Amino acid sequence: MTPTTLVQSVDWLAIAPPTLTAVVALAVLVADLFVPGRHKQLLGWTAIGGLVASLALLIPLRAGDRSTFCLTTEPAATAACSYTADRFTLVIQVLVLGGALLTALLSLADTRDKLPPGEYWFLLLSSAAGAALLPASRDLATLVVALEVASLPAFALVGLRRGDRRSSEAALKFFLSSVTATAVTLLGVSFVYGATGTLHLTELAQRLDDVPGQLQTLAQAGVALTLVGFAFKTAAAPFHFWVPDTYIGAPLPVAGYLSVVGKAVGFTGLILVTVVAFPSYADVWGPALAVLAALTMTIGNVGALRQVSTRAWSAVRLLAWSSVAQAGYLLVPIAAAAYSSDDQIGATVAYALMYAVVNLGAFAVAALVARTHPENRIADYRGVYAASPLLALTMGFFLLNLAGLPPGIIGLFAKVTVFSAAVDAGLGWLAVVMGVNVVIGLYYYLRWTALLFREPVGESVGEPAGERTHARVPAPITLAIALAAVVGVVLSGYPQFALRFAATTLF
Secondary structure, X not given: OOOOOOOOOOOHHHHHHHHHHHHHHHHHHHHOOOOOHHHOHXXXXXXXXXXXXXXXXXXHHOOOOEEEEEOOOOOOXXXXXXXXXXXXXXXXXXXXXXXXXXXXXXXXXXXXXXXXXXXXXXXXXXXXXXXXXXXXXXXXXXXXXXXXXXXXXXXXXXXXXXXXXXHHHHHHHHHHHHHHHHXXXXXXXXXXXXXXXXXXXXXXHHHHHHOOHHHHHHHHHHHHHHHHHHHHHOOOOXXXXXXXXXXXXXXXXXXXXXXXXXXXXXXXXXXXXXXXXXXXXXXXXXXHHHHHHHHHHHHHHHHHHOOOOOOOOHHHHHHHHHHHHHHHHHHHHHHHHOOOOHHHHHHHXXXXXXXXXXXXXXXXXXXHHOXXXXXXXXXXXXXXXXXXXXXXXXXXXXXXXXXXXXXOHHHHHHHHHHHHHHHHOOOHHHHHHHHHHHHHHHHHHHHHHHHHOOOOOOOOOOOOOOOHHHOOOOHHHHHHHHHHHHXXXXXXXXXXXXXXXXXXXXX
C-alpha cells in the first residue's frame, strides 16, 4: 500500500496575488536605499503597479476551487488544506487589493512631503499581502499569521507622522487594543487545538462534534475566546473604543484603509472561524453575534449623531463612528447564518463590497478637503457645490450610498439584503433594531449632504472666496475619487453584480 504523503507541490498560481504583493513590498524597501530623494515618487508608482499586477493575477483564478498546502494527495473536497482559492477568497482579495490600490493613489501626495516614502510603501504593501492571504487561510495557524501580517504594519502606518503627538497616541491605542485581541485569540486557538488535536478548519468542524467529556469545557472556552479576539479586530462594540482616536491621528489615506481593508480582514476571519470551523457551536455564537450587531450599530450611530459640525476633525470623527455602525450591519448576516444556513454570509460580502467602494470614496474627498482645511470639520464642507459642483455631487453620492438612499441604489439594495437575512433567519427583533438605526443614520448623512449644497459662508472647500476655483488638485487623488465614483455608479446601475454574491460566494 502506498503511504500517505504530507508533501504537496505548491500551486504557485493560487498563491500568486498575496505572494506578488509581498515581493513588491520587499523590492520597494530595498530600492529605497538606492533611489535618490528626487526620484522617491517612483517607489509609489512601483507599489501601485504591483497592486494592479496582483489584481490581474486574480483573473485566472475566477473559476475558484484551487487548494494547496494540503495534508494529503486526496481531492480538495476531502483533503485538509491550509490555502484555498475559492470564490469567497477571490471576492475578498478583490476587495482588499482594490482598497489598497485606492489607498496608494491617495497616498502619493503625502509621501512627497509628509511621510517617509520607502517605509510607507513597504508597510502598506506588507499589510495588503497579509490581508490578501487571510481569506484563503483554512487553518487557524495560517489565519492568525495572516491576521497579524495585516495588522502589525498598520500600527506603524498610523504612527508614521513623526513628531505628531496625535499620531503617536493613535498608534499606541490601536497597538494596545490589537495586541490584546491577538493574545485572546491565541489563547482561544491553543484551547481549541488542545481539545481537538487539529488546526484545520474543516477538521475542527468534525472533531468539535465529538470532543471527549473531560475536554468539553476547554473546547467551549477556546471557541468563546477566539470569537472575542475577532470581535476586537472588527471593532464591534464594546471593543470599538480605539476607532475614533485612531482615525483622527492616522494619515487620512491610512484611516480610509483601516475602515475598509482592516474591517474586511476582521470580518473574513470571523466568517471562517464561525461558519467553517465552529458550526457545531452555532447556538452559542449566533445569539452572541446578534447582540453584538445590535449593540455595535446603535453605539456607532449614536456616536455619529453627536458630532458637532464646528468641532475640529468632526468630519473624520463622524466617518469613524459611521464605520462602527456599518460593522454592526455587517455582523447581521453572520449571526443569521447560525439560524438558517451559511448562504446568509453572502449578504455580508455584498454589503462589504458596497461599503468598501463608497467609504473609500468619502475618505478620498476628505483627503482633498484636508489640503485646504487641515482640521476637516463638517462645517468646512458648506458650499462645496458653489466651488466644485462635481465634487459636491460625488460626495453626496457616497453619503447617500452609506445612508441607503437613491441614487445610491447599491447602498439601498445592500441594506435590504442584510435586512432580509435577519428576517429569513427569524431574527425579527434584530431587523427592527436595524431599521431604527438606519433611520438614525439617515439624519446625519442627509445633514452632511445638505450642507454641501448650501450657500457658502466666508471660505469654502479649496481656497478662500474668490480664489477657490484655482485650487490645485493632485491627479492621483482625483483618479481615486473618480474610480470610486465610477465603480459606485456601475454597481448602482447593475446591483446584481454585487448582490449575486449573496447566493454564490461562500465555499
